[in-house]
Amino acid sequence: MFDSVLIANRGEIAVRVIRTLRAMGIAAVAVYTEADAGARHVVEADVALQIPKYLDIEAIVAAAVSAGAQAVHPGYGFLAENAEFARRCAEAGLVFIGPPPGAIEAMGDKIRAKATVAAAGVPVVPGGAEPGDDLLAWNDFPALIKPSAGGGGKGMVLVRSAAELPEALESARRTAAAAFGDGTLLIERYVENPRHIEIQVIADTHGTVLHLGERECSLQRRHQKIIEEAPSPFVTPDMRARMGQAAVEAARAVGYVGAGTVEFIVDGTTGDYHFMEMNTRLQVEHPVTELVTGLDLVELQVRVAAGEPLPPAQDRVRLSGHAVEARVYAEDPARGFLPTGGRVMALREPLNVRVDSGLAAGTVVGSDYDPMLSKVVAWGETRDQALRALDRALGATAVLGVTTNIPFLRALARHPAVAEGRLDTGLVERILPELLPETGVPGDVLAAAALAFHAAPVGDDPWEVPDGWRVGEPAWTTWRLESRDGVHAVQVRGLPERGAEVRVADDGTAMRAAVRFAGECLFVTLDGKVTAYTHARDGDTLWLGRDGESWALTRHRIGDPGDRPGAAGSADGVVRSPMPGTVLLVKAQLGEQVSEGQPLVVVEAMKMEHTVVAPIAGVVKELPVRAGQPVEMDAVLAVVEP
Structure with a gap:
């Protein structure tokens, strides 16, 4: 067995691999770029070495050699399916914890893979x-x-x-x-009414290839998986055996070794299945298979790479209960799922479920990498129990400082079609309007924010200190709080710690109120009802988290603009970036006459493209960006003059 393994990855998968290596008594070596110097995987590793970038093969191999590592685990993404990386590891005397380069190449090319598995008798599209x-x-x-x-x-x-x-x-x-x-x-x-069902396989160097059951991955948006589960509510035992055998034959056809996933597109009406591709690495959704089989796939990867044999009996693989995983992304469903970013000011992760996360308070979420932040994974004896446990766990999750998709995930997990197992890869797009969270700020949240500001005001102006003393009767203090949908007025009278009154200007209803701070928790009492919030303060901005939702409320000072400009464009012709990222293409030219809706600039963030269009017809008078230029959210991309 190895004494030391380098992990050629970052974020939650690096942390997850470190967890297994530690349990096996193997030293974990992390790599990191300058931007990740304080990242969680760096802190948790036994040794951490800086490299220029995560795709620098030579730098990673040199780091492994210098650290005395005997093997390299690629995680997923980055270099996990790079045959050249596997070869370079071998040339440097390092064991690559993954399949042979030939298998990576055979399955990495979808055209070649389709021909290879078809020759082995596996059904193809x-x-x-x-x-x-x-x-x-x-x-x-x-x-x-x-x-x-x-x-x-x-x-x-x-x-x-x-x-x-x-x-x-x-x-x-x-x-x-x-x-x-x-x-x-x-x-x-394209197969209509398709379900995306994949089979986990594991193969050793002694000729044994096993399948570990299936995962249902049909809940997708733009072909990106959102919620996955094991086993599939659609697959019968007979179908599982047939699909599992097909996956085993696909792996055998390329001399596969290690953990891999064979993905099938399944006709939701007939049950016919066809090979799509094989991912020659660990999958993001592997935890659901681990929870229902009781197996640690990373441990199996390491043992297979060290030459140990697998137990040869397929019938020893048993599935127990049901597991569901939700991917928490740094994205804003209310703004078309655009990537977001920021610094994690407070983090609360649920107890009693599995959370694979690379987050920590202080983590900076940028636009350089995939927007997935963590995975929340729940198990239950039945599918219904697992879905309910997942919903509760998401409700107990708070990532303050970064807008996430958690409310969207909760709505999806609770949707009747999901509860009944009526899934297909187009379901999320069809029911999307039902899943999007409301953009306004609830009145009780506005009241909580005003009370928090009132109890701990910003600034040193003595007239801004709400100490409860006035000449004559105590007066109402008005707090103007700005959210992304506008400015709200909330009035507070009295001391929140001892008992106060609060009223939200939108409805004018007065409530008895009190607040109590306890670390990152803020307990707010409104008319006798106590609500707990996760909170974080950054100057004039207060973040509040509750039930999986979060709100950023900024103290609006006199003289501040009343509202923020639109992100993508506005009636005055100013075109702004809808997300932090990099300008990929500039499709317009200075002085060009454009029509309303005409594409002007393409911005890329986290491997996603967003085309920004002209909000009005007119002439491009300003075009301050160029291809390859990084831009912040709301940065001016162009100005169109009517």
Whole structure:
């Protein structure tokens, strides 16, 4: 067994691998870039070495050698499916904890993979256009464009008509090149009413290949998984055995070693299944398989890489209960799921469930990496119990300082179609309006924020100190609180610690109130009802978290503008960036006459593209950005003059 293993990754997966290495008595070596110097995986590792960037193969190999590591675990993403990285590890005398380079190459190319598994008798999606074919000539719609070297849903585009095809191919090729370094595309017939079901396999160097059951991954948005579960509510024992055997044969066909996932597209009406791809690495959603099998997949990876044999009996793999995982992302569902960022000012993670997280208070969430922050994973004896446990756990989660998708996840987990197992990969898009959180701030939250400010005011102006003393009868103090939907007025009279009155100007109702601070908890009493908030203060801005939701409320001082400019564009023609990121393309020219809705600039953040359009018809009078330039949220991208 190894004494020391380097983890060629960051964030929650690096922390998760460290946890298993520690349990096995193996020293964990972390790598980090300058931006990640204080990250959680760096703190938890036994040794941490700085590298220029996470995709620098030579720097990572040199770090492993200098640290005395005997093996390298790639996690997922970054270099996990890079055959050249696996070869370089071997050349340096390091064991790559993953499959052989040949298997990575065979399955990394979707076109080659499809041919390989078809030859092994595994069902594949019928029809398709490949490189060398004229992709613009495709005429069987709906169709799915896929990067040949891709994974994780990046670059996949559903096209329903020939008119959409040219632009879709351009966007998919650009995304594929940026994400995978290869813009090669293929097109396949799109399966209507599809379910995305994958099989976990594990193979050793002694010829044993096992499957560990399936995961249902049909809850997706833009081909990105959101909530996954094991086992699937759709798969019968007989279907599991057949799909499992097909996955085993696919792995055998390429001489696979280690943990991998064979993904199938399943017709939700007929139950017919077809091979999509094989991910030659650990999957983000692997925890649900671990919870229902009782196996540690990272430990199995390490033991297989060290040459140990697997138990050869497939019938010893048993599934117990049900597990559901939700991915917490730094994104804003109310703004079209645009990536967000910021500094984590306070963090509360749920107890009694599994949380795979790379977060800590003080973590800076930027636009350089994938927006996934953590995974909340719940187990129950039944599927209903698991979903309820997940909902409660998400409600007990707070990430203050960064807007997340937690309220959206709770709404999805509670939706009747999800509860009944009526899933397909298009479900989330169809029910999206039902899942989006309200954008306004509830009155009781406004009252809580005003009371918190009142109890601990900002500034040193003695007239701003609400000490409860006035000439004559105690007066009402008005707090003007700004949220992203406007400015709200809340009045407070008295001392919150001893008993006060509060009224929100929107309805004028007065309530008896009190507040109590206890570390990161703020207990607010309104008319006898006590509510606990997670809170964090950053100057004039107060963050409050409750039931999985969070609100940022800023003290609005006299003379401040009454509202913030629109993010994407406004009636005055000022076009702003809707998210922090990098300018990918500038599609307009200075002095160009443009029409309303015409694309002007493409901004990329966390491997996602967002096209910003002209809010009005007119002439481009200012264009202060260029391709490759980093921009902050609300930065001016262009000005269109009517």
